[in-house]
Amino acid sequence: xxxxxxxxxxxxxxxxxxxxxxxxxxxxxxxxxxxxxxxxxxxxxxxxxxxxxxxxxxxxxxxxxxxxxxxxxxxxxxxxxxxxxxxxxxxxxxxxxxxxxxxxxxxxxxxxxxxxxxxxxxxxxxxxxxxxxxxxxxxxxxxxxxxxxxxxxxxxxxxxxxxxxxxxxxxxxxxxxxxxxxxxxxxxxxxxxxxxxxxxxxxxxxxxxxxxxxxxxxxxxxxxxxxxxxxxxxxxxxxxxxxxxxxxxxxxxxxxxxxxxxxxxxxxxxxxxxxxxxxxxxxxxxxxxxxxxxxxxxxxxxxxxxxxxxxxx
Ligand code: FAQ
Numbered sequence: 001x002x003x004x005x006x007x008x009x010x011x012x013x014x015x016x017x018x019x020x021x022x023x024x025x026x027x028x029x030x031x032x033x034x035x036x037x038x039x040x041x042x043x044x045x046x047x048x049x050x051x052x053x054x055x056x057x058x059x060x061x062x063x064x065x066x067x068x069x070x071x072x073x074x075x076x077x078x079x080x081x082x083x084x085x086x087x088x089x090x091x092x093x094x095x096x097x098x099x100x101x102x103x104x105x106x107x108x109x110x111x112x113x114x115x116x117x118x119x120x121x122x123x124x125x126x127x128x129x130x131x132x133x134x135x136x137x138x139x140x141x142x143x144x145x146x147x148x149x150x151x152x153x154x155x156x157x158x159x160x161x162x163x164x165x166x167x168x169x170x171x172x173x174x175x176x177x178x179x180x181x182x183x184x185x186x187x188x189x190x191x192x193x194x195x196x197x198x199x200x201x202x203x204x205x206x207x208x209x210x211x212x213x214x215x216x217x218x219x220x221x222x223x224x225x226x227x228x229x230x231x232x233x234x235x236x237x238x239x240x241x242x243x244x245x246x247x248x249x250x251x252x253x254x255x256x257x258x259x260x261x262x263x264x265x266x267x268x269x270x271x272x273x274x275x276x277x278x279x280x281x282x283x284x285x286x287x288x289x290x291x292x293x294x295x296x297x298x299x300x301x302x303x304x305x306x307x308x309x310x311x312x313x
Pocket of ligand 1: 036037040041042044045048049075106107108109110124128129132135196197198199200204205206207208211217221271
């Protein structure tokens, strides 16, 4: 079929909310953008296990430990769904992992911050998973079929994550003065980095315009960030805590909260690899991959053995 006709069919599907599926023709740039976004999303889920993994052995009770373990394992599962979704676009998991390890692929800036106290587990669940949900609910309607379907399940699990995080902070907020202070300190440290998760402002966002036209993204970075601020500014009242922003104020005309300026220098510095934990995170992932080589080899050998057995039978 000639190129023009293929482009027309593709555009017709986008215009009419018909999902693009792996075997459908798609513009090369659409394929590449999806590979970029889905693989970076997968890397974020997997690198995102590290800050919380830091607290598994120090959780304050057996019950808290079991919940945290389950939550972190969910993140590993999200990584797997997403790597699989990206593979349907013609890239292998090995290639994606290599891009992460060599520093060519990005992952979310948020996971380059340290987890200093138990309250950080609450702040991550409430703020980081909270920001992730706002972004990912829109991705349940993204135009690429396997990504959209993966996101539906991921969002269900993220909702549990956010609630468990809020509950950790809620318990601390009802505790001793020291526990209350620990809760406030975690909120103070995670607030601004959480706002940065949504990416640069719309004016600075290089990919947004095209991604919105292709319906890969359904809402802009700034729109989603505002939605998040509006939600958290109300929820923080239930905790009896505050957000570290003197400019945060309800704007009756806009029917939204106004908020202060984000430190974009800090954001780009972290994205470029110079955040507090970038090197530590990447080294941990590389070491885990190298240490897991024997598992991959054993799995391949086992699959080979099973194949030969079936052939012989
Ligand atoms: N960090 O043109 P845009 C989670 C890059 S999962 C680092 O606006 P785009 C679950 C961007 O890649 C969190 N880099 O880009 C969890 C681009 O560079 P490139 C991850 C960032 O793609 C919770 C450049 O800046 N979620 O938290 C960031 O249109 C707890 C220009 O930006 C997703 O990945 C950043 N924050 O919009 C796990 C969701 N922001 O690639 C464990 C899917 C931007 O051209 C524990 N992704 N950049 O070299 C998306 O929705 C989009 O990719 C955005 C960025 C909204 C993140």
